[in-house]
Structure formats: structure tokens, C-alpha cells
Amino acid sequence: MKYGWNERWQSIMDSMKDHGKPLVPARVTAQYSKQYRIITETGERIAAVTGKYEFEATSRSDFPAVGDWILVELLQGEPRAVIHKLLPRTTAMTRKEAGAVPDEQVIAANTDTVFIVVALNQDFNVRKIERYLIAVWESGSQPVVLLTKADVCDDPEPYVSQVMSSAPGVSVHAVSSVMDQGKEAILPYLIPGHTVAITGSSGAGKSTLLNWLSGEEIQRVQSIREEDARGRHTTTHRELFLLPEGAIMVDTPGMRELQLWESEDGWGEAFSDIEELAQQCRFHDCRHESEAGCAVQLALTEGTLDQGRFANYKKTERELAYLARKENSAAKRQKDRSRARQSKSRRDRRANGYHFSYDGDD
Structure with a gap:
């Protein structure tokens, strides 16, 4: 399989395989609500998790995400499959899902490198890059910052230097798909079997970058409003593509704001x-x-x-502390509800037991 399967994944699969069912490995290439598009040795299929899988899942992050390796049962005579198991992730870039109750959403799984894409226009913001770096470091992947649309910038070098000073140990490259500049700096990451995710704001040029690196238009591109550099969501869902060089690339929808999720280690690294x-x-x-x-x-x-960098350091520290308190509070409420249900169940059993004993004595 050309989508990153190797001896390590084979070994993991062998240790998990249910010999009662003919399960085969597959990789999630796209997700649509509760349905997934997957790739197997025999081609693409549409898949869904089993009822048991859905019942046992305790959070959204327990479900498959784009980039995940899964074990599936192929339905004979149908272009569908059933997902039975999720192989343990090597890396996972996550964020806090929108909503009152804290929950984790997996943006991309099993990635080796994450391209943080920022355009050299009014979208450029070092503080925003620092937030993405926190999430990428926390994921276990290697971050790389790509400053796109270098053709609209008179001199990209000061911006490159600015990012490098705020991103210790991180590679930073200015590129332009229009001028075909900077590709030689990106190619070393695009090796066979290597999975790279692209993340960043709407209008930063993620889909354009993907088309440029693939050599064909595999993602639709929309224009942005030049007055504020705001883009529309060209990519509406996460999707995995195989590039000509053999690398695997995950394109993700643009994010107005990245809500961090349990990123203390990534915060310290960033x-x-x-x-x-x-x-x-x-x-x-x-x-x-x-x-x-x-x-x-x-x-x-x-x-x-830099004063701004220190201010962002303190701001994200407070944000992560608040999230931890909120998550602990939600977990406590869930535990209390579980205890209440168990207590009610015990009372019901005792009541039923007394009733049956009374009938017996009568």
C-alpha cells in the first residue's frame, strides 16, 4: 500500500487482529460526519464504525480521523466497509471543539510533519504562528512554517527572521506558487511514506500550495478579499492525498482561531x-x-x-490553566452523574428484592 503502511504498522495490526473476522488495514482519507472514505489494498471504500465501536467510544477523539489507520471488514459485493478497530496513533494534532462542554477534536493523525501556512499579507501574525506551534509540538509532529505568497511581499527576509526568533529550532521558508519559488526547500519533506499535514488560516494559500506541490489541481481554490486578506473556506473537510513523489499530504479547512487542547508540553516547547x-x-x-x-x-x-512574545506566553498559560479547570469540572459532573445512576440502580434492586421477599413470605 502506498499510503504509509510499513512493518511497524503491520506488527501493531498483528497484535490487535481479531481472528474471528477477516479484518484488513485501511487508512482514513476523508471524513463526512459519521461516514469515512478509506483506502485499502483493493481501492477506495466508504465506511462506518460498528455499533459496538460507537457505544464504547467515550469522546469524539476516540473515533477515526483523517490519517488514522484502522482495521475494517470489507462487505462482499458492496463498495462499503465496517470499521472495527483503530490502531494506536503515533501523533495527533488536536484542538478544542467548539461548545460549552470541553471535548477534543483530532485535526490530523499519524503525521510526521505539519506545515504551518501563513501568507505574507495582512494575515501575517507571529502570535498566531506561536499558537499553531503549541498545537503541533504537542501532537508529536515536526512543525515547519511556510510563509506563502512571497510574490506580494517586497522583501520576505525580515518576516522570516521575525518568525525564526519566535520559533526556536523550527525551519521557516518563504515560498511563492505563482513565481514557482521555494519548492526546493519543501521537497526534502516530501519523501515516500512521509505524511505531511497543512494547517493555517483561511486564505493563507493551503489549497494552492497542495496543487503546486502535486503538479495538478486536486483542490479548488477561491480568491480572498484583498482589503483584509480574509479567505473563504476552500477546503470544507479534512482530506488526505497521495503526491507524485510518494508523500502523503493532509489538507485541512482554514481556522479563524485555533482553540488549544491540553497542550502544556507543546506550550513549553513553543x-x-x-x-x-x-x-x-x-x-x-x-x-x-x-x-x-x-x-x-x-x-x-x-x-x-520580545514583550509581545512574553505576553502571548502568559496569555496561553492562563488559557490552558482555565481549560484544565473546566475539563476537570466537566469530568467531576460526569462522575457525579454516573454515581447517581449507580446509586439509583442499587436502590431499585434493593426495592425489587424487598418486594420479592415479601411475596415469598406471604
Whole structure:
């Protein structure tokens, strides 16, 4: 199979395989509500999870996502399949799903690299890039920042330098599909069996980038409003494509705002320079506000640490702490409801037991 299957996945499948059913491996290439498009050795199929799978799933992230490897039962004589099992993910880029109750939504699974795409127009925002970096580092994938539409920018280099200073250890490339510039910097990531996801805001040029790298128009492209660089959602769902070089690419819908989900490790990685400074503070519990001997405040005073970057560091720290409290509260409510149901069930059993005993004595 040309979609990233290898000996490691084969070994995992062998350890999970239900010998009572003829299950075969497949990869999720697109998702539409509760239906999935998958690819197997025999071609594409439409699939859905079993009733047992749906019953046992406790959250949205338990369901398959684009990029996942699954074990399916092929229905004979039909272009459909039934999903029985999800193979453990190696990586998963997630975000907080919209809604009052905290839940995790998987954007793309089993990716090796994630291209964070930002256009060199009014959409350019370093603070936004930092948020994406948090999510990508947390996923376990390798982030790469692509500054697209370099042809509309007089000099991309200052922007590249600005991003590099806010993204320690991350590769940053300015590219232009219109001018066919920068492709040589991207090609090393597009190796056979390597899965790359594209993420970023609407209008950043993700679908254009995919078409450019594939050498054909496999995704429809829409124009943006030049006055505010806002784009419409060209991509309306996550979808996986096989590129000519053998790499696998996942295109994702544009996001107005990336809501973070349980990203403490990714937060520390994205702001590793500030975390290193924090290790030099006099007090181990320093909040980096007005404490004596604060290495972070000293760096701010000396100008070696950007004020905007530090403000975003504190903002995302508060956001993740709030999300953790909210999630714990939701989990407690769910646990209390479960205990209440169990208590009611015990009372009902005791009541029924007393009733039967009374009938027996009579």
C-alpha cells in the first residue's frame, strides 16, 4: 500500500487482529460526519464504525480521523466497509471543539510533519504562528512554517527572521506558487511514506500550495478579499492525498482561531527560550512579574526578549490553566452523574428484592 503502511504498522495490526473476522488495514482519507472514505489494498471504500465501536467510544477523539489507520471488514459485493478497530496513533494534532462542554477534536493523525501556512499579507501574525506551534509540538509532529505568497511581499527576509526568533529550532521558508519559488526547500519533506499535514488560516494559500506541490489541481481554490486578506473556506473537510513523489499530504479547512487542547508540553516547547530563562530565576516558583532575581524580566528590560512574545506566553498559560479547570469540572459532573445512576440502580434492586421477599413470605 502506498499510503504509509510499513512493518511497524503491520506488527501493531498483528497484535490487535481479531481472528474471528477477516479484518484488513485501511487508512482514513476523508471524513463526512459519521461516514469515512478509506483506502485499502483493493481501492477506495466508504465506511462506518460498528455499533459496538460507537457505544464504547467515550469522546469524539476516540473515533477515526483523517490519517488514522484502522482495521475494517470489507462487505462482499458492496463498495462499503465496517470499521472495527483503530490502531494506536503515533501523533495527533488536536484542538478544542467548539461548545460549552470541553471535548477534543483530532485535526490530523499519524503525521510526521505539519506545515504551518501563513501568507505574507495582512494575515501575517507571529502570535498566531506561536499558537499553531503549541498545537503541533504537542501532537508529536515536526512543525515547519511556510510563509506563502512571497510574490506580494517586497522583501520576505525580515518576516522570516521575525518568525525564526519566535520559533526556536523550527525551519521557516518563504515560498511563492505563482513565481514557482521555494519548492526546493519543501521537497526534502516530501519523501515516500512521509505524511505531511497543512494547517493555517483561511486564505493563507493551503489549497494552492497542495496543487503546486502535486503538479495538478486536486483542490479548488477561491480568491480572498484583498482589503483584509480574509479567505473563504476552500477546503470544507479534512482530506488526505497521495503526491507524485510518494508523500502523503493532509489538507485541512482554514481556522479563524485555533482553540488549544491540553497542550502544556507543546506550550513549553513553543516557548522553550522563555522556559530556559525561567530556569535562571532566583525562585523556582517565580511568576515572572515583579519578583527579585527574575531572569525573564531582566531579558525584557534588556530587550533580548520580545514583550509581545512574553505576553502571548502568559496569555496561553492562563488559557490552558482555565481549560484544565473546566475539563476537570466537566469530568467531576460526569462522575457525579454516573454515581447517581449507580446509586439509583442499587436502590431499585434493593426495592425489587424487598418486594420479592415479601411475596415469598406471604
